Amino acid sequence: MSTPDRTHHAPDKPQFRPTIDERANHCFGCGPANPQGLHLxxxxxxxxxxxxxxxxxxxxxxxxxxxxxxxxxxxxxxLLDEAMSKLNRPLNVLAMTRHMEIDYLRPAPLHRSLVLEGRHLRREGRKLFHLAELRLPEGTVLARAHGLFIALDEKLLAQAGLTQPEG
Structure with a gap:
């Protein structure tokens, strides 16, 4: 079976490109469509x-x-990176991890309920400072991370076809 040659065909209308959020359903941390993911x-x-x-x-x-x-x-x-990244949406920005520093305080057990929490600390222009902790339910902190995220320029994202135009 041959495949049509589309190299010289221009589409009649712009092709749909899923947004980053729409493609996040395969995210390792929270994507429901990723069979190997964490499904947070x-x-x-x-x-x-x-x-x-x-x-x-x-x-x-x-x-x-x-x-x-x-x-x-x-x-x-x-886990810690994922918790911090979830803070960017309520801040109305698309941001990526620039730097993350982790303190592993105690081993994190398997087969046990744990609590993962990210907290927004502050914003300085495009720089977003977050904190995340992995804890036992009674509050003992197992690991803690401080992260610096950089808000991406929406115009550059649009030029790259990574966002949907408004309208």
């Missing part, structure tokens, strides 16, 4: 714009194991 579901509280939080329950299995019985450190880093 966040609750965001933006009632106080100066103290926005994003919280998710976490209970990982041996698939995410590092040391026997504990979550791999790279997965812990992904």
């Amino acid at each position: 579901i966040f609750t965001t509280d933006a009632s106080n714009p100066a103290a926005i939080t994003a919280t998710a329950d976490v209970n990982l299995t041996r698939l995410h194991e590092g040391p026997p019985g504990y979550i791999h450190g790279g997965i812990v880093a992904a």
Whole structure:
């Protein structure tokens, strides 16, 4: 079966390009369509714009194991990064991680309910400063991260076809 040659055909109207949000359904952290993903579901509280939080329950299995019985450190880093990234939407920005610093305070156990929380700290122009913690339900902090996110320029995103035009 041959495939039509489309190299010389210009479409009659602009082709639909999914937005970054629409493509996020395959995100490793929160994408429901990613069979290998973490499938995190966040609750965001933006009632106080100066103290926005994003919280998710976490209970990982041996698939995410590092040391026997504990979550791999790279997965812990992904969890913390994901919690901080969820703070950007209520701030009405698309931002990417620029820098992240992690303190691994205690091993994070597998097969146990954990709490993942991100908190917005402050904004300086395009720079967004966030904090995230992975905790036991009773409050013991297992890992903590500070992150710097950079808000992306919407005009550059539009030029690259990564956003939908308004209208």
